[in-house]
Amino acid sequence: MSLNVVDVSSGYGRATVISAINVELTPGRISAVVGSNGAGKSTLARTVCGLIPCRSGSIAVEGTSVHKLSAAQRARAGIVMVPEGRRLFGKLTVGDNIRLGACAASGRGKASVQHVDTLLDAFPILRERWSQRAGQLSGGEQQMVALTRAVASAPKFLLLDEPSLGLSPRLTQEVFRLIQLIAQETNAGILLIEQMAEDALRLAQDGHVLERGRITISGSADELRTSPDVRAAYLGRTH
Ligand SMILES: Nc1ncnc2c1ncn2[C@@H]1O[C@H](COP(=O)(O)OP(=O)(O)OP(=O)(O)O)[C@@H](O)[C@H]1O
Ligand SMILES: [Mg+2]
Numbered sequence: 001m002s003l004n005v006v007d008v009s010s011g012y013g014r015a016t017v018i019s020a021i022n023v024e025l026t027p028g029r030i031s032a033v034v035g036s037n038g039a040g041k042s043t044l045a046r047t048v049c050g051l052i053p054c055r056s057g058s059i060a061v062e063g064t065s066v067h068k069l070s071a072a073q074r075a076r077a078g079i080v081m082v083p084e085g086r087r088l089f090g091k092l093t094v095g096d097n098i099r100l101g102a103c104a105a106s107g108r109g110k111a112s113v114q115h116v117d118t119l120l121d122a123f124p125i126l127r128e129r130w131s132q133r134a135g136q137l138s139g140g141e142q143q144m145v146a147l148t149r150a151v152a153s154a155p156k157f158l159l160l161d162e163p164s165l166g167l168s169p170r171l172t173q174e175v176f177r178l179i180q181l182i183a184q185e186t187n188a189g190i191l192l193i194e195q196m197a198e199d200a201l202r203l204a205q206d207g208h209v210l211e212r213g214r215i216t217i218s219g220s221a222d223e224l225r226t227s228p229d230v231r232a233a234y235l236g237r238t239h
Contacts, residue, residue, distance in 0.1 A: 002026045003048075003079070003157045003189055007057035008067075010047040016055070017043045018213040024206075025157050025189030030179065032221055034197035034234060035210035041193045042084055044210065045161045048191070049081040050074040061156070075104065078156030084165060086146040090135025094126065094145050097134050101152030112154035115186050119148050122181055123174075140171030147178055151186055158182070159191045164199065172196060176203050197234040201225040209234065 003025040011017035018040040025031055035041050046052045048059060050071035059067040066074055088097050098116065105112050120127050123144060129137060134145055143163050150158055160179065164172040180203060183190050194200035200221075201207050207224035209217040217230060224230045 001062050001156060001189075004060050005044075005048060005057070006060070008044075008047060008054050008059060009056045010043060010052055010054055012043075012052070016213070018047065018210075021057070021215055022218070023191065023208060023215075025191055027156075027189050028183055028187045029206065030183050030190045030192050030204040030221075031206040031208065032192045032194060032197075032200040032204035033208045033210050033215075034194055034200055034224075036195065036234070039210045040213040041195075041210055042161050043213075045081055045083070045159045045191070045193055049079055049159055051081075075153070078154065079159070080104075080150050080153050080155035080157070081159040082146050082150050082161065082163065084161040086142045088134040088142055088146055088149070091133055093131050094134050094137070095130045097145055098126075098149050098152050101149035104153040112152050112186075115182075116148060116152050118185050119151060119178065119181060123178060138171075139166050140168070140174060143167065143171075143175050144178055147175070147182060151182055151188075155186065155188045157189045157191070159193070161193045162195060163192070164194060164196045172199060176200075179203060197230075198225065 005021055005023040008021040009016055009019040021044060033041055047054050050069060054067040058065050066077060126144060126148060163175050176199060192200050192204055201224055204221040207221040208215045209230060
């Protein structure tokens with residue numbers, strides 16, 4: 001079960017923002033896409049989940065093209081995005097937010113209940129906050145709720161748009177630990193979009209560098225992390 005993004009381009013209005021993008025997601029693997037502000041990372045995530053149309057190229061799950069499906073249809077097919085800025089229902093409780101994810105699963109795999117339990121066992125803070133309004137949580141806690149809600153919707157592929165945004169280094173590590181557990185536990189293929197290149201490439205198995213809408217380097221995450229070119233351009237620099 002793989003998701004293949006092949007030669008994809010997309011953009012807004014008359015502007016083409018990303019071009020000739022090739023990325024493959026496979027079960028249980030984390031693929032990092034790193035790049036600076038405005039490189040087109042969120043545009044890539046939006047294109048894969050169907051919020052904006054794919055202008056050329058194809059997106060396929062196990063050989064069946066999905067790029068003409070609506071975002072809702074793609075979500076039902078198991079392509080789930082956790083957008084930049086988390087987008088929780090701030091006035092609803094943590095528990096209700098997570099239960100909404102489970103509604104979205106609508107019969108697609110009861111296993112998600114078990115997966116959520118595993119996450120709650122590993123991160124007890126989520127159970128402690130279960131009845132609290134999501135809007136009252138810290139940024140890191142909200143990110144954990146958003147990830148858990150996504151898992152409750154039984155994803156086959158998860159698109160995570162800058163989960164570390166606005167978090168302290170310590171909370172980033174917590175969130176990344178949760179992402180690793182999600183990959184192991186659910187076997188979803190994960191696209192991890194990040195500006196925190198060093199951390200993301202430590203967590204991921206595969207890596208891509210996105211520059212001005214194009215992937216300029218792809219390889220194993222370790223290769224990228226230790227490459228002098230990538231290090232000079234991206235690592236050691238945070239935001
Ligand atoms: N809704 C939109 N309408 C028009 N242009 C947009 C829209 N969203 C993004 N863009 C443009 O597309 C380009 C890429 O933006 P995008 O948000 O994909 O970058 P990003 O890599 O996610 O950046 P960041 O790290 O700041 O989140 C930018 O030039 C941006 O101005
Ligand atoms: Mg972005």
